[in-house]
Amino acid sequence: MSLKLIGAVLIIAGCGGVGFSMAAAHRREENALRQLIGALDYMGCELQYHLTPLPELCRCAAAESGGCISRVLLNLSSELESQIAPDAASCMNAAIAKTPKLPTRARKNLTLLGSSLGRFDLQGQLKGLEGARQQCRRELEELSTDRDVRLRSYQTLGLCAGSALAILFL
Amino acid sequence: MRCAWKELLAILPIWCRSEVDELGQDTLQELRLRMGLPPELVRSNGTIRLKRSVSAEDLNYVVNTASRYSPWSAASAAQGYITAPGGHRIGLCGQAVVQQGDMTGMRQVTSLCIRIARDFDGIARKIQYGSGSILIIGSPGSGKTTLLRDLIRQRSGAGNGSIAVVDERGELFPPGFPSGNRTDILGGCGKAQGIEMLVRTMGPATIAVDEITSEHDCEALIKAGWCGVNLLATAHAASKEDLYARPVYRPLVKSHLFDTLIVLQSDKSWKAERMEL
Numbered sequence: 001m002s003l004k005l006i007g008a009v010l011i012i013a014g015c016g017g018v019g020f021s022m023a024a025a026h027r028r029e030e031n032a033l034r035q036l037i038g039a040l041d042y043m044g045c046e047l048q049y050h051l052t053p054l055p056e057l058c059r060c061a062a063a064e065s066g067g068c069i070s071r072v073l074l075n076l077s078s079e080l081e082s083q084i085a086p087d088a089a090s091c092m093n094a095a096i097a098k099t100p101k102l103p104t105r106a107r108k109n110l111t112l113l114g115s116s117l118g119r120f121d122l123q124g125q126l127k128g129l130e131g132a133r134q135q136c137r138r139e140l141e142e143l144s145t146d147r148d149v150r151l152r153s154y155q156t157l158g159l160c161a162g163s164a165l166a167i168l169f170l
Numbered sequence: 171m172r173c174a175w176k177e178l179l180a181i182l183p184i185w186c187r188s189e190v191d192e193l194g195q196d197t198l199q200e201l202r203l204r205m206g207l208p209p210e211l212v213r214s215n216g217t218i219r220l221k222r223s224v225s226a227e228d229l230n231y232v233v234n235t236a237s238r239y240s241p242w243s244a245a246s247a248a249q250g251y252i253t254a255p256g257g258h259r260i261g262l263c264g265q266a267v268v269q270q271g272d273m274t275g276m277r278q279v280t281s282l283c284i285r286i287a288r289d290f291d292g293i294a295r296k297i298q299y300g301s302g303s304i305l306i307i308g309s310p311g312s313g314k315t316t317l318l319r320d321l322i323r324q325r326s327g328a329g330n331g332s333i334a335v336v337d338e339r340g341e342l343f344p345p346g347f348p349s350g351n352r353t354d355i356l357g358g359c360g361k362a363q364g365i366e367m368l369v370r371t372m373g374p375a376t377i378a379v380d381e382i383t384s385e386h387d388c389e390a391l392i393k394a395g396w397c398g399v400n401l402l403a404t405a406h407a408a409s410k411e412d413l414y415a416r417p418v419y420r421p422l423v424k425s426h427l428f429d430t431l432i433v434l435q436s437d438k439s440w441k442a443e444r445m446e447l
Contacts (some may be wrong), residue, residue, distance in 0.1 A: 066260040
């Protein structure tokens with residue numbers, strides 16, 4: 001009987017863990033997008049007033065933001081400094097590849113940002129940054145809609161699924 | 171002779187660096203890269219071509235590394251050139267993007283002309299009539315910038331007051347090229363605006379600018395000359411007759427502000443003469 005009880009607890013805990021980790025991943029996605037928007041805001045201002053070259057710009061933006069986005073920007077800066085890739089987009093892809101555990105949406109938006117970097121004129125560059133920023137904002141809004149309900153649902157579903165499985169097995 | 175050779179090699183496609191290094195270190199004047207054709211090395215002792223052809227990716231690579239992946243940072247990219255680290259000037263050619271009559275960038279770069287910046291210390295010592303205001307003229311590639319650079323340095327070392335330089339393209343004194351003890355350099359600023367600013371704020375005895383090309387530049391120089399400042403400048407003209415015939419330089423010539431005219435020949439020799447009053 002005690003073995004059955006332990007099994008049931010493990011099943012419920014395992015399924016609940018999946019639900020909680022899904023909720024945590026959701027929060028990570030949100031945080032990464034927020035960090036990316038912060039970095040893009042900073043880059044836009046810095047470009048407009050100082051015309052800072054990209055490697056320095058990425059380093060400074062990394063210092064301003066935090067978490068995984070900061071790591072990507074630092075990697076991007078060192079990729080740009082090493083002057084191996086033919087363009088900024090390839091440098092960004094290499095930087096993303098070097099950064100593990102990057103949330104999917106942040107990865108997609110960083111790729112989009114990479115393709116907009118290295119434009120010839122400042123206005124074009126600023127528009128590229130603005131495009132990436134708007135995309136991030138849209139996605140963040142999507143994620144934030146009914147955020148609490150959704151997070152609670154993931155957690156509850158996990159626990160309920162675990163309980164259901166435990167009842168079935170018992 | 172001083173040349174930022176490592177900086178030059180660092181911006182070239184990796185596959186051609188060793189060949190360029192071997193074939194051109196002391197003699198290379200220009201490197202021309204054209205899409206689909208092998209790189210052309212213009213040396214003082216003749217021109218040679220490498221074997222492999224240049225691709226669009228190679229051209230992008232050069233533009234990106236020369237501008238540190240930030241062509242917009244070099245405001246000049248929209249005017250068709252970039253100054254690479256080491257002062258090497260890269261001329262861009264290809265499909266231009268024009269908005270409301272102004273060129274804003276390049277959609278596709280198809281040719282590049284990399285002109286190697288070299289610094290020869292002491293060449294300006296040989297100039298006759300080396301004091302007062304000097305105008306250096308010559309055709310492209312004749313060595314106007316090189317001579318002006320040393321002239322600035324010599325004059326700065328001579329101790330006749332400070333010398334202010336408007337180095338719009340960052341070609342005159344890139345990092346590593348000494349500028350003298352009394353030289354103040356205003357980089358990245360347009361010549362006309364820069365001259366006016368320097369006269370007002372720096373109190374220079376001499377103002378130096380490279381490549382006067384517009385009426386605004388001439389007007390600013392004339393105004394500075396009237397303020398009692400000596401002028402050092404270069405201009406595109408193959409001969410004295412050319413200079414006098416070009417309408418853009420007419421006000422400058424008529425102002426009689428320049429004491430000496432130095433005419434550079436394509437073989438880098440020059441002739442100094444007094445400007446006619």
